[in-house]
Amino acid sequence: MSIFSFLFKKNKLEKQTKTLSHLLKSLKQSSDFVHLPFQTNGHYFSIYYFDSLVDPKLLQQHVLCHLQQDLSEHSSLSIHDLQQIIPIQRIEVTADVEMIETKLLKGFAMIQLLDATDRCALINLASENLGLRQNNDSENEFSVVGPKVGFVENIGTNLHLLRRQIVTPNLIFRELTVGSMSKTKVVVAYINGIANDQTIETVIQRVSEIEFDVVFDTSLIDQMISDNSSSPFPSFVSTERIDRVIYALVGGQVAIFADGSPYVITGPSTLFDFFTSPEDYYLPWILGSFFRLIRLFGVMFSILASPIYIAVLTYHYEMIPKDLLGPIIFSRSNVPFPPTLEVLFLEITIELLREAGARLPTKVAQTLGIVGGIVIGQASVEAALTSNILLIIVSLAALASFTTPIFKMSNTIRFIRFPIIFFASFWGGVGIVFAICLLLIHLGKLQSFGNPYFVPLYPLRVKAFADSFIRSPYHLTAKRPSYLRPRTFWRYDPKKAKQKKDIDE
């Protein structure tokens, strides 16, 4: 232990006394680090940059070109004069080696005058969009009505997209850096005066406490800042849709962006947030509510259908009426397995199909769907591995689980079906209710940024029901939900929005 701590200390000491020449020496080990000695009009420079990070066009047109042409006008040159010569914003002059290192690694070029080597100018030449997608059609969270612009991998573009729609000085971006290797830029966005201060503090504290090497995606941040990381339920909504993020921000939530990730986390979330789709708000409220109810019913069906089949056919066959008994006997008479095995066989087949479909290239996946859906289904019935009725139930349940708009939640629904299947096969109907109990307790315990997850059901917030099971008309949802404890409550004036007029007026 003492040896290690000694090493650790030594390491730290070394870092502190690192000089510029040390840094350059270590960077030169890499072949893409370029040192460009330069001389015009009696001025001697060195330009250092990473070839792989810098945009060559910017370097040629804005730096080299101007240095070559305009330097003749300056007889004596100090490092601060570069800002006048080079037409690039925010040229920083510094002697801080740490800063020079990070900036060089982020795609800045460093210019050093040979007369005064202690201070250097840092010029941003990073090629922001090289190799990244320019646009995202939000195909993973598609909606027929509404904008089809999604976030992309470039955080600058994402913040731009956000600020274009929320035109208020109160939209605040707080920048943090996460990841010891990746030094990923993470931005916490919120609307000042709406979002709860305590929530903002919690978010920023949790994000800044993350210890990790490379942040590949916001979903890593999501897992590391979640209140209960050993729950199958996602703590926060993650979305690639702009309208969803804006809606969350306006409602008083906080959004987290990370560079390199097209998905944005919004929180604190509740269970119902995962079942709302932006389309609910684009359609008339009656249709929106209807589709939302269908979705919630789909979830219930997807979770409970096959367990109920097991419970009824294994233990409670008295519950089947005479008229229904005939078809069930007819379709199951050749099946040699108990219902549990039958269901597990089919459920696992469907899971395999889904997993294979997700991993295969798109064009092959289409064929797979046909092979899986028709051939395997039909063949397994004919081979008397499963019954026709179960085939219908399981495929309907699979279909219903796809209605969840947030991918993470639909994965959860895929998963929690299996424990319930086991409960049902051990204890029948009682087992199913045991499992539901467990689910309810678990959801009651969960929190998202310290906010209850199961709200508005528990704790009960009757007013928040306006936008949970159904999507009420807009004059009823003018108030922000109270469980987020927003600092101001009204989104817009409901009286103006309502404007009830008498008949023929």
Place this chain on the structure above:
Amino acid sequence: MKQAERERFLISPFFVFFTIHCSQVGIGVLSFQRNLNEKAGHDGWISVIIAGIAAHFLIWMIYKIFQLSGSSEDVTNINIQYFGKWFGNVLNIGFVVYFLLLALIVLRLYIEVIQVSMFPLMGTWQFSLILLLLTYYTVSGGFRVVVGLCVWGVVIPLLTIFPMLFFPLEYAHYRNFLPILDHSVIDIFKGAKEVTVEYLGFEMLLMYYSFVKDGQQSHKWAQWANVFTMFIYLVVIFISTVFYNEEQIKHIIWPTLTLGKIPEIPFIERMEYIIISIYVLVVFPIICLAVWSVTRGLKRIAALKQRVSLPFILIILFIASLFFNKREEIEQLGKIVSTAGFYLLVGYIPALYMYASFMKRFKSKASIE
């Protein structure tokens, strides 16, 4: 600062409605008609109302006791305040034992229902184990989680089981009620004594009162919960009176469950299986609440950490549940618990109330002089 910290664990007064109603309506609602019928016959509904009104008074007394004693803690505190450290703690231990027995009898009775009508061959230990493991998961989440479960324990059965009870009205004989007041007043009061036990459960308020934000404000919700309980019992007794005749009811152990056999829809028969399954949600919160009360009581008496005592309590419950196998044994246990509960209600609470009000008057007089 400590107050603000504590705020996170409190429930708002409104939720007392759910905790009280949930703990009142338990396993007894399946079977109380038989005992009631023996005493008061078809006039049982009057007994239900009388017992309900008595329960209203007792709830009022509990709130008065907390008001008079000036403490917003729980009954362990009050016992020590009024009866001294030694005798007060004896009473407290009595409470803890009572809650433990309450959890045990509810657990065992429900398992009996399952065994008789669903899984005759399944061992007691299986259900006992799974229920107690779930209890551990719930109670370790704290009082708020227990209350959350109580809410579900009221809402879901109300939406699923309760409507099923109305199907038998198809075969109702409304003349079963006549003649009204056929039984003597004494018989009706005897019936009321039988039903009082069914209103038991609100005495757990004595333990969790300090977890209610602005305790006294929850009074009206507690009374509404009792009204609602009375309504449920009245509906059940009404339907069973018009559906069964007096002779029939004597031979049915769980008349309410038998009512559940009547509804039929084209794709489901024998609804009582659904009722028994969903009944987990009725029974389970009571067990959790009682176990929570036991651990809380032990914490107050012996400063035992709830996390430490909870597994032990559950192991005790598990082992104890294995000892009661025959119908007579379970009935015996049930009788003990209901007698203890009855005397707790009509003996202890009024006595404590009178003592508390006497002390208050005495003290105020002394201070005036």
